[in-house]
Amino acid sequence: xxxxxxxxxxxAMLGKEFIQMRRDRLTLGMLIGIPLMQLFLFGFAINxxxxxxxxxxxxxxxxxxxxxxxxxLANSSYFDVVKATNSPQEARRMLADGSASFAVEIPxxxxxxxxxxxxxxxxxxxxxxxxxxxxxxxxxxxNLVSTGLRNxxxxxxxxxxxxxxxxxVVVHQLYNPENITQYNIVPGLLGVILTMTMVMATSIALxxxxxxxxxxxxxxxxxxxxxxxxxxxxxxxxxxxxxxALILTVAKFVFHVPMIGSFGLLATTAMxxxxxxxxxxxxxxxxxxxxxxxxxxxxxxxxxxxxxSGFIFPFHGMPQWAQWIGExxxxxxxxxxxxxxxxxxxxxxxxxxxxxxxxxxxxxAGTIAVRRFRRTLD
Amino acid sequence: MSTHQNAIDVRGLTKHFGKKTAVNNIDIAVPEGQVWGxxxxxxSGKTTTIRMLCGLLNADAGExxxxxxxxxxxxxxxxxETGYMTxxxxxxxxxxxxxxxxxxxxVYGLPRRRALVKQTLExxxxxxxxxxxAGELSGxxxxxxALAACTLHSPKLLLLDEPTAxxxxxxxxxxxxxxxxxxxxxxTVLVSTHYMDEAERCDRIVYISYGDIVARGTVSEIIAQSGxxxxxxxxxxxxxxxxxxxxxxxxxxVAFFGAVLHVSGYDRTLLEKALAPYRAxxxxxxxxxxxxxxxxxxxxxxxxxxxxx
Numbered sequence: 001x002x003x004x005x006x007x008x009x010x011x012a013m014l015g016k017e018f019i020q021m022r023r024d025r026l027t028l029g030m031l032i033g034i035p036l037m038q039l040f041l042f043g044f045a046i047n048x049x050x051x052x053x054x055x056x057x058x059x060x061x062x063x064x065x066x067x068x069x070x071x072x073l074a075n076s077s078y079f080d081v082v083k084a085t086n087s088p089q090e091a092r093r094m095l096a097d098g099s100a101s102f103a104v105e106i107p108x109x110x111x112x113x114x115x116x117x118x119x120x121x122x123x124x125x126x127x128x129x130x131x132x133x134x135x136x137x138x139x140x141x142x143n144l145v146s147t148g149l150r151n152x153x154x155x156x157x158x159x160x161x162x163x164x165x166x167x168x169v170v171v172h173q174l175y176n177p178e179n180i181t182q183y184n185i186v187p188g189l190l191g192v193i194l195t196m197t198m199v200m201a202t203s204i205a206l207x208x209x210x211x212x213x214x215x216x217x218x219x220x221x222x223x224x225x226x227x228x229x230x231x232x233x234x235x236x237x238x239x240x241x242x243x244x245a246l247i248l249t250v251a252k253f254v255f256h257v258p259m260i261g262s263f264g265l266l267a268t269t270a271m272x273x274x275x276x277x278x279x280x281x282x283x284x285x286x287x288x289x290x291x292x293x294x295x296x297x298x299x300x301x302x303x304x305x306x307x308x309s310g311f312i313f314p315f316h317g318m319p320q321w322a323q324w325i326g327e328x329x330x331x332x333x334x335x336x337x338x339x340x341x342x343x344x345x346x347x348x349x350x351x352x353x354x355x356x357x358x359x360x361x362x363x364x365a366g367t368i369a370v371r372r373f374r375r376t377l378d
Numbered sequence: 379m380s381t382h383q384n385a386i387d388v389r390g391l392t393k394h395f396g397k398k399t400a401v402n403n404i405d406i407a408v409p410e411g412q413v414w415g416x417x418x419x420x421x422s423g424k425t426t427t428i429r430m431l432c433g434l435l436n437a438d439a440g441e442x443x444x445x446x447x448x449x450x451x452x453x454x455x456x457x458x459e460t461g462y463m464t465x466x467x468x469x470x471x472x473x474x475x476x477x478x479x480x481x482x483x484x485v486y487g488l489p490r491r492r493a494l495v496k497q498t499l500e501x502x503x504x505x506x507x508x509x510x511x512a513g514e515l516s517g518x519x520x521x522x523x524a525l526a527a528c529t530l531h532s533p534k535l536l537l538l539d540e541p542t543a544x545x546x547x548x549x550x551x552x553x554x555x556x557x558x559x560x561x562x563x564x565x566t567v568l569v570s571t572h573y574m575d576e577a578e579r580c581d582r583i584v585y586i587s588y589g590d591i592v593a594r595g596t597v598s599e600i601i602a603q604s605g606x607x608x609x610x611x612x613x614x615x616x617x618x619x620x621x622x623x624x625x626x627x628x629x630x631x632v633a634f635f636g637a638v639l640h641v642s643g644y645d646r647t648l649l650e651k652a653l654a655p656y657r658a659x660x661x662x663x664x665x666x667x668x669x670x671x672x673x674x675x676x677x678x679x680x681x682x683x684x685x686x687x
Binding site for chain 1: 429432433434435436454457458460462464466467468469470471482485486
């Protein structure tokens with residue numbers, strides 16, 4: 001033995017580390033699973049130029065021109081015309097509840113003005129809560145309309161087809177007229193931060209007891225699974241409430257994010273969201289054997305939550321399968337609710353379509369958590 | 379209910395882990411108020427048996443009662459009246475001594491909680507250290523705290539899983555005094571241990587190996603049942619002798635007790651024959667002794683295939 005550097009000892013350490021790495025199957029799986037997940041999500045699901053955006057068309061002047069405009073929008077890959085209506089109010093409501101990102105309004109006397117040689121207005125209202133999502137589509141509208149009308153502008157109207165744009169496209173950016181990115185990102189961060197901290201906090205709830213050997217003691221006492229769960233989750237509800245208050249305060253006073261809607265409604269839905277996340281964390285803690293595994297599983301939940309929820313990348317830019325996964329995640333719904341309440345002033349009626357999926361998620365996650373809980377050490 | 383019923387009365391207790399049978403069809407009947415020792419090599423199924431008795435593991439087979447409750451279907455009731463002390467300290471190291479006791483008292487819904495905790499702290503002599511974190515206690519104190527905590531709800535049955543492992547002799551002695559005191563109050567105790575002196579303090583001993591009970595009874599019964607004959611060899615050359623005697627016909631095992639070599643077997647004639655060549659050696663003193671409990675346990679362990687994995 002000598003006191004100097006020993007390659008043999010390095011090899012001894014290496015050998016031991018490789019053996020231990022191989023034993024921890026979950027970590028190894030995560031090391032392979034997480035890169036693959038990221039590759040697939042970024043590679044396939046993320047699209048910075050969203051297409052197939054839900055669009056409602058309100059037609060106050062039906063006729064061949066409006067047909068052509070609707071057809072031109074529908075044929076472009078940017079817009080999916082989900083509804084044609086004759087009521088501008090209905091179109092506005094669809095924007096408010098998020099079932100459409102754009103409302104195109106063909107006003108009364110549109111055909112008459114066009115035929116007369118005037119330049120009628122085509123009103124486009126865009127949901128600008130997420131400024132990035134709609135910008136490419138908006139930019140494409142004037143061109144689409146001109147091209148679409150070209151076939152109709154024949155005979156005496158032919159001269160209009162190639163001249164200056166026959167229609168004046170007026171764009172209204174609703175809810176966030178100045179396209180301020182912070183208005184979108186800061187409320188979104190509320191959802192993201194809660195997802196990260198809440199799931200992480202409860203994911204080690206039982207895992208830590210198990211690691212320290214106190215789990216056996218807990219089971220030997222007359223505590224019931226549901227009592228243990230409520231006891232573990234409740235303190236974190238307070239933590240989550242405090243975090244929400246902190247983030248909203250900073251959002252209001254530092255970033256000047258508008259808060260149009262009801263604070264009570266926001267607080268209530270935030271509670272549902274927080275509890276749903278805690279149920280996920282608790283389920284993880286019934287599975288994870290040690291705290292490291294709990295952290296990894298938390299990350300595995302966190303990653304699709306931020307990527308597929310519409311937080312960073314436009315939700316409607318993703319392919320259908322990615323949107324479906326996104327719809328399962330509570331954060332997707334919570335983001336819509338927060339942005340809806342803060343920026344649009346949504347009320348209960350508008351946000352309900354995003355509230356019940358969170359409640360359903362909470363119920364399912366809670367049931368799994370309680371059922372996964374073993375009363376014995378088997 | 380009769381007054382002389384068994385606190386533990388189970389038959390055919392069986393548990394498999396995968397293909398391995400941890401506990402194989404064992405029967406245990408412990409009369410109320412007795413202290414029973416549970417012995418056997420590591421991995422023989424002691425912990426598994428104890429865990430099944432208090433409902434922490436589901437038995438694959440078996441029937442019977444603990445404290446008059448069906449041990450398979452009424453584990454909630456059993457838990458309320460049983461104190462279970464785990465092998466590893468399993469109270470919360472990041473709670474203070476007092477907070478641990480408080481928590482236990484509250485979970486069991488004990489009346490007059492404050493007074494009870496105060497009284498327990500006084501009895502433990504931990505009053506002045508009640509705000510110290512449990513994790514800062516030494517091994518002996520942790521074990522005393524654990525015993526106090528798992529008897530706080532005045533259980534009728536105590537299941538102790540190697541409670542004195544790693545504890546100094548003085549603390550072990552105090553611990554056993556406490557157990558005898560509890561037993562005197564009518565509490566039934568099943569305690570697993572590796573220490574012979576502790577085994578000798580028990581009313582009855584059950585020896586388990588590879589999940590099977592291979593011996594049971596009082597200390598003298600177990601020694602008598604073994605049919606063992608033991609010779610002693612003392613002297614300076616005894617150390618060299620061990621290797622030579624091992625494997626000779628009739629020699630079942632050879633073990634040192636201090637400086638004295640114990641040579642044990644079942645057949646006195648064969649043993650005499652094996653020892654004959656050394657009788658003349660002036661440096662050796664050969665005698666005969668009653669086999670000790672340890673001799674019997676070593677023999678049981680050798681007979682059943684040694685330590686389990």
